[in-house]
Amino acid sequence: MRDVTLGQYFPCDSVLHRLDPRLKIVSLIAFIALTFCTFNYASLGIVCAMVIAAVLLSRVPFKMYLKSLKVIIIIVVITSLLNLFYGQGEPIFEWWIFKVTWAGIHNAVFVCVRIVCLILFSSVLTFTTSPNDLTDALERLMKPLTIFHIKVHEIAMMMTIALRFVPTLLEETDKIMAAQKARGADMESGSLISRVKALIPVLVPLFVSSFRRAYELAVAMECRCYQGGKGRTRMKQLKLMKRDYISMAVSLLAIAGVVLCNIFLLSVR
Amino acid sequence: MSLLSARGLTYIYSQGMPTQHVAVDHLDFDIEQGEFVGIIGHTGSGKSTLVQMLNGLLKPTAGTIELDGVNIWSKPKEIRAIRFRVGLVFQYPEYQLFEETVAKDIAFGPTNMGLDAQQIENRVYDAAKFVDLKQELLEKSPFDLSGGEKRRAAIAGVIAMDPDILILDEPCAGLDPVGRDILLSQIYNYHKERGNTVILVSHSMEDVATVCDRVMVMNHAKLEMFDSAQNVFSRRDELSAMGLRVPQITSIVDSLIEAGFPLSKGVLTVDRAVMEITEFLKKEGRL
Ligand SMILES: Nc1ncnc2c1ncn2[C@@H]1O[C@H](COP(=O)(O)OP(=O)(O)O)[C@@H](O)[C@H]1O
Ligand SMILES: [Mg+2]
Numbered sequence: 001m002r003d004v005t006l007g008q009y010f011p012c013d014s015v016l017h018r019l020d021p022r023l024k025i026v027s028l029i030a031f032i033a034l035t036f037c038t039f040n041y042a043s044l045g046i047v048c049a050m051v052i053a054a055v056l057l058s059r060v061p062f063k064m065y066l067k068s069l070k071v072i073i074i075i076v077v078i079t080s081l082l083n084l085f086y087g088q089g090e091p092i093f094e095w096w097i098f099k100v101t102w103a104g105i106h107n108a109v110f111v112c113v114r115i116v117c118l119i120l121f122s123s124v125l126t127f128t129t130s131p132n133d134l135t136d137a138l139e140r141l142m143k144p145l146t147i148f149h150i151k152v153h154e155i156a157m158m159m160t161i162a163l164r165f166v167p168t169l170l171e172e173t174d175k176i177m178a179a180q181k182a183r184g185a186d187m188e189s190g191s192l193i194s195r196v197k198a199l200i201p202v203l204v205p206l207f208v209s210s211f212r213r214a215y216e217l218a219v220a221m222e223c224r225c226y227q228g229g230k231g232r233t234r235m236k237q238l239k240l241m242k243r244d245y246i247s248m249a250v251s252l253l254a255i256a257g258v259v260l261c262n263i264f265l266l267s268v269r
Numbered sequence: 270m271s272l273l274s275a276r277g278l279t280y281i282y283s284q285g286m287p288t289q290h291v292a293v294d295h296l297d298f299d300i301e302q303g304e305f306v307g308i309i310g311h312t313g314s315g316k317s318t319l320v321q322m323l324n325g326l327l328k329p330t331a332g333t334i335e336l337d338g339v340n341i342w343s344k345p346k347e348i349r350a351i352r353f354r355v356g357l358v359f360q361y362p363e364y365q366l367f368e369e370t371v372a373k374d375i376a377f378g379p380t381n382m383g384l385d386a387q388q389i390e391n392r393v394y395d396a397a398k399f400v401d402l403k404q405e406l407l408e409k410s411p412f413d414l415s416g417g418e419k420r421r422a423a424i425a426g427v428i429a430m431d432p433d434i435l436i437l438d439e440p441c442a443g444l445d446p447v448g449r450d451i452l453l454s455q456i457y458n459y460h461k462e463r464g465n466t467v468i469l470v471s472h473s474m475e476d477v478a479t480v481c482d483r484v485m486v487m488n489h490a491k492l493e494m495f496d497s498a499q500n501v502f503s504r505r506d507e508l509s510a511m512g513l514r515v516p517q518i519t520s521i522v523d524s525l526i527e528a529g530f531p532l533s534k535g536v537l538t539v540d541r542a543v544m545e546i547t548e549f550l551k552k553e554g555r556l
Contacts, residue, residue: 178326179365182357183426184349184381201377204367208412 014059021137039267043258083107131163153229271299277332292318294490307477310487324355356432362423366411378430396429478537499535
């Protein structure tokens with residue numbers, strides 16, 4: 001229950017950890033878009049170089065990245081295989097219903113590398129940015145939406161609270177499951193229906209305690225005179241530093257590089 | 270042959286990870302049929318981990334646990350049978366209640382054992398009697414009970430499985446003084462009437478001193494002492510080095526002895542202290 005790595009913060013001291021979270025979010029979105037705008041190997045190479053640089057700079061153990069890749073490895077394999085065997089054009093190799101073409105090979109490589117880059121970019125963001133910083137940055141980035149009467153602060157607060165309680169809920173689930181197992185609850189065997197039924201003794205106490213926690217949290221927040229985002233100032237002011245401008249410049253260069261490669265070099269697909 | 274014996278019992282959380290933590294470290298002990306054993310130790314000393322191994326919820330990293338001479342993990346598929354024989358009441362057990370009525374919740378364990386309706390009804394009735402839950406409460410929703418009643422209902426849920434060994438992990442935590450005294454005496458009466466083995470994890474030296482025959486002292490994942498309550502609480506200095514203390518009455522009598530009064534050492538209960546002191550006063554002719 002506790003091995004949920006995707007989207008987990010990994011605290012340590014690196015340049016990427018210290019970057020402005022707003023910049024990191026914007027760059028992530030830009031890079032993901034960029035990953036899907038690569039049409040030849042030169043531009044794909046630039047994106048890969050950026051991923052590798054980001055992974056190395058984050059100083060997060062490589063094992064952590066492998067763990068988050070493990071989750072999607074099956075998707076990568078299946079989509080690459082499908083692309084490999086169903087490419088258009090002249091077959092260079094044929095067997096039974098499978099036929100491999102150059103287009104197929106290119107497709108497979110691109111799909112595989114793109115998905116891996118996507119996961120690695122997102123992992124870099126979540127590993128190097130604490131959930132609080134993330135929601136804080138999101139709140140500021142979405143600030144302009146307030147003119148459409150969207151309650152940005154409330155949404156961000158809800159996200160912060162939800163993220164805060166994920167580990168608590170996992171721990172609680174473990175505890176309740178252990179307590180019911182001690183009374184002979186059988187959660188590992190039996191038919192599908194009996195397994196779903198076996199969840200009731202866990203879910204009911206879990207809901208009850210979640211409501212209790214929500215209520216207690218609401219009271220605690222009211223005791224501290226919380227009343228929404230209006231007129232609220234911040235303890236941590238975000239300000240762009242030199243390192244932020246440098247990384248921004250590097251990102252822009254990469255984007256320009258990919259665009260130029262796409263324009264001046266032949267597209268392989 | 271002992272009822273329950275542990276050899277080299279060890280538990281390591283997240284083994285192989287950087288957060289690796291040895292919670293229980295090479296424990297050896299034997300517990301006999303019909304004993305009332307107390308476990309004390311400061312927070313984080315590994316008490317809860319130990320008791321979860323004893324009923325097969327956690328599988329030891331190393332070492333064995335034998336129940337009636339049989340290793341409980343010899344047939345991993347049948348570990349549920351061990352959990353019925355070694356009943357464990359978790360800390361704050363009231364958070365595990367889930368059924369529509371208290372009676373149905375108490376019946377959860379016996380139902381999982383596969384008993385028939387009549388047997389289940391008897392079990393529920395008996396268990397409710399031990400913890401003094403009134404008949405009309407049994408038909409209520411567990412969420413409408415008071416805190417103390419919820420706690421007792423949850424304990425009844427484990428007693429209803431009629432385990433050979435009943436383990437309670439800090440059953441009195443968070444109860445008011447009257448509530449804890451009542452609960453403790455109910456547990457003691459259960460032990461006396463059924464003659465079953467009971468293991469009580471507690472923070473309260475007074476509780477352990479009044480009801481337990483033998484006391485285990487845990488410190489930093491190790492078993493430091495396992496002896497009669499009297500012997501354990503006569504080692505005041507060693508206990509305080511581990512952040513534990515002796516019962517208040519014991520330290521009062523100890524001070525009196527140091528001040529020169531000829532009382533006997535290792536007094537554990539107030540009643541016993543009163544007896545000692547009146548005897549002394551009578552001998553002196555002052556009473
Ligand atoms: N699920 C867990 N994962 C990792 N470490 C744990 C877990 N549960 C307990 N621990 C650690 O094991 C040690 C012993 O805990 P525990 O058995 O609960 O002690 P006690 O009940 O005596 O307070 C503590 O240091 C605790 O931090
Ligand atoms: Mg504990």
